[in-house]
Amino acid sequence: MIRVLLVHDAGLLRSGLEALVSKAHDMTIETAGWSRSLPATRTTPADVCVMDTEGLRDSALDELAAALRRAGAKGSRMLALADADRPGALRRALDAGVLGFLDRNATPDRLLTGIRNVAQGKRFVDESLALAFLRASEMPLTARELAVLKVAAEGAGIDEIARDLSLSGGTVRNYMAAITRKTGARNRVDAIRISQRAGWL
Amino acid sequence: MIRVLLVHDAGLLRSGLEALVSKAHDMTIETAGWSRSLPATRTTPADVCVMDTEGLRDSALDELAAALRRAGAKGSRMLALADADRPGALRRALDAGVLGFLDRNATPDRLLTGIRNVAQGKRFVDESLALAFLRASEMPLTARELAVLKVAAEGAGIDEIARDLSLSGGTVRNYMAAITRKTGARNRVDAIRISQRAGWL
Numbered sequence: 001m002i003r004v005l006l007v008h009d010a011g012l013l014r015s016g017l018e019a020l021v022s023k024a025h026d027m028t029i030e031t032a033g034w035s036r037s038l039p040a041t042r043t044t045p046a047d048v049c050v051m052d053t054e055g056l057r058d059s060a061l062d063e064l065a066a067a068l069r070r071a072g073a074k075g076s077r078m079l080a081l082a083d084a085d086r087p088g089a090l091r092r093a094l095d096a097g098v099l100g101f102l103d104r105n106a107t108p109d110r111l112l113t114g115i116r117n118v119a120q121g122k123r124f125v126d127e128s129l130a131l132a133f134l135r136a137s138e139m140p141l142t143a144r145e146l147a148v149l150k151v152a153a154e155g156a157g158i159d160e161i162a163r164d165l166s167l168s169g170g171t172v173r174n175y176m177a178a179i180t181r182k183t184g185a186r187n188r189v190d191a192i193r194i195s196q197r198a199g200w201l
Numbered sequence: 202m203i204r205v206l207l208v209h210d211a212g213l214l215r216s217g218l219e220a221l222v223s224k225a226h227d228m229t230i231e232t233a234g235w236s237r238s239l240p241a242t243r244t245t246p247a248d249v250c251v252m253d254t255e256g257l258r259d260s261a262l263d264e265l266a267a268a269l270r271r272a273g274a275k276g277s278r279m280l281a282l283a284d285a286d287r288p289g290a291l292r293r294a295l296d297a298g299v300l301g302f303l304d305r306n307a308t309p310d311r312l313l314t315g316i317r318n319v320a321q322g323k324r325f326v327d328e329s330l331a332l333a334f335l336r337a338s339e340m341p342l343t344a345r346e347l348a349v350l351k352v353a354a355e356g357a358g359i360d361e362i363a364r365d366l367s368l369s370g371g372t373v374r375n376y377m378a379a380i381t382r383k384t385g386a387r388n389r390v391d392a393i394r395i396s397q398r399a400g401w402l
Contacts, residue, residue: 010255010305012282012312016217019309023220054211054255081213104211105234108220111213155391189390190356 002119004029005046007037007064009055017050020108027115034060041067047119050111052081053089053199054104061096079118084128087136088199094136100124101133139200140182146200148175153192153201203320205230206247208238208265210256218251221309228316235261242268248320251312253282254290254400255305262297280319282307285329288337289400295337301325302334340401341383347401349376354393354402 004027008014014031021029032040034057041049041064049068051061061080068076079100080093090101100118102111103126110126117124125133141149151161162172176188185191195201205228209215215232222230233241235258242250242265250269252262262281269277280301281294291302301319303312304327311327318325326334342350352362363373377389386392396402 010282010284012221012303012305012307012309013214013217013253015309016214016219016221018217019220019224020213020217052214081211083211102213104213106213108213108216152390153394155387155394157388186356187358189353189393192390192393193354193356 002027002115003045003047004115005037005040005044005049006031007034007040007049007051009033009052013052017111020111021050021115023108024112024115027112034064037064038067041071045071048077048079048115050079050081050115052104053086053093054081054083056089061093061098065096065098077118077121079114079124082129082132083199084132086197086199087132088139088195088201090129090132090199091136091139092199094133101129102126103128135198141179141195141200145175145179145182148172149179149192149195150201152176152188153196203228203249203316204245204247205316206238206241206245206250207232208235208241208250208252210234210253214253218312221312222251222316224309225313225316228313235265238265239268242272246272249278249280249316251280251282251316253305254287254294255282255284257290262294262299266297266299278319278322280315280325283330283333284400285333287398287400288333289340289396289402291330291333291400292337292340293400302330303327304329336399342380342396342401346376346380346383347396349373350380350392350396351402353377353389354397 004021006017006029018029018031021027030044065076076097078098080098081102081104082090083104100114102114106126114124148161151164158169158172162169180191183191183194185194205222207218207230219230219232222228231245266277277298279299280303281299282303282305283291284305301315303315307327315325349362352365359370359373363370381392384392384395386395
C-alpha cells in the first residue's frame with residue numbers, strides 16, 4: 001500500500017482530491033491543511049506527500065520538506081500540483097526538492113500515476129508543464145534582487161527596503177532599476193505584477 | 202434530480218469536486234472550465250451552477266450570470282465557493298447575483314446542503330463567511346477609485362492612467378491619494394497589495 005499525505009488549505013478541495021485518491025486500491029490517504037501538515041508528518045508516516053502550490057506562502061514548502069526529511073519519509077518524496085503559467089512556483093517547488101509535478105489541469109488517473117511514480121522515487125513531470133520548466137530556468141532575477149522586490153511588494157518604500165535589508169538607498173534604487181529592466185517592466189508596480197503573475201514572488 | 206453545472210479552471214480539482222457531488226443520489230453533474238462555461242450553459246440546462254471564486258478573472262462571473270439568465274436557468278441560481286479572508290471576491294459575487302456562498306474550507310456534506318438550498322431558490326451563506334460579508338459591506342473605495350487602482354495595479358503610471366480613463370494627471374493623483382488614505386496604505390504599492398489581498402481588485 002502507498003501511504004499518501006495530501007496537503008491542501010481549502011478543506012472542500014482537499015476532500016475532493018481525497019475522493020479521487022480513495023478510488024485507488026493500492027493507496028491509503030491522510031489529509032491536512034498547511035498549518036497541520038508539519039505535525040501530520042510525524043503522526044502519519046507517508047510514502048508520498050501531495051500538495052497544491054496554489055496560494056502557497058513563501059517558506060511553507062521548504063518547512064514541509066524539512067519535516068518530511070526529519071520524519072524519515074524516504075527523503076522527501078513530494079508531488080506538487082502546479083499551474084502551467086506560474087513558472088516561479090514550479091521553480092520554488094523544484095528547489096524545495098519536489099520529485100513530481102502534476103498539472104492542476106490533469107485527469108484523476110494522472111494523479112494516481114504521479115503518486116505511484118513518486119512513491120518509487122522516480123521523477124515525474126507532466127508534459128504540459130515542460131514550457132513552464134523552461135521559463136522557470138530563465139528566471140532573470142538574482143536572489144538579492146528577489147529579496148528587494150519582495151519587500152517592495154509588501155508596500156515598503158525605498159528607505160524602508162534599505163533599512164530592512166541593511167542596504168543604502170542608492171543600492172536599493174540600483175536594484176530596483178535592474179529588476180525593472182530585467183523583467184521588462186514599465187515601473188516598479190509593473191515589475192511586482194509581472195513577478196507575482198509568474199509566481200516568482 | 203438536481204442538475205448541477207460545476208465550473209472550475211483546474212481540471213483535477215474540478216474532478217475532485219465532481220466526485221463529491223456524484224455521491225449524492227439526488228444530483229446529476231456536468232463540469233466545465235471557465236472558458237467552456239458559457240457554451241455549457243446552453244448545452245447543459247442546470248438548476249444550480251457551482252463555481253470557485255479562486256483565481257476568477259474580473260468579469261467572468263458577470264458573464265456567466267448573464268449566460269445563465271439567457272439560458273433561462275431559473276434566474277441565476279449560483280453557488281460560489283469563497284475564502285473567508287477575501288471579502289472583495291465575496292462582494293463581487295454578491296453583486297453578480299450569486300445566491301449561495303460556501304466556505305472553501307467546508308465539508309462535502311455542506312456542499313450538498315448548499316446545492317439543495319440554492320436549487321430551491323433559497324439564499325445560503327456559511328456562518329464562517331459572516332465576518333467576510335461584514336467586511337465586504339465596508340469596502341472603502343468608490344467605483345471610480347477602484348477603476349483607477351485597477352489600471353495602476355496593471356503597472357500603468359499616472360500619465361497612462363489619466364489617458365486610459367480620460368482624466369487629468371492631477372485628478373488621478375487626487376484619486377491615488379484618497380485610495381492610499383482610505384485603504385490605510387503607506388503608498389501606492391501598498392494600496393494595491395491591500396486591495397488585492399482583500400479581493401477588491
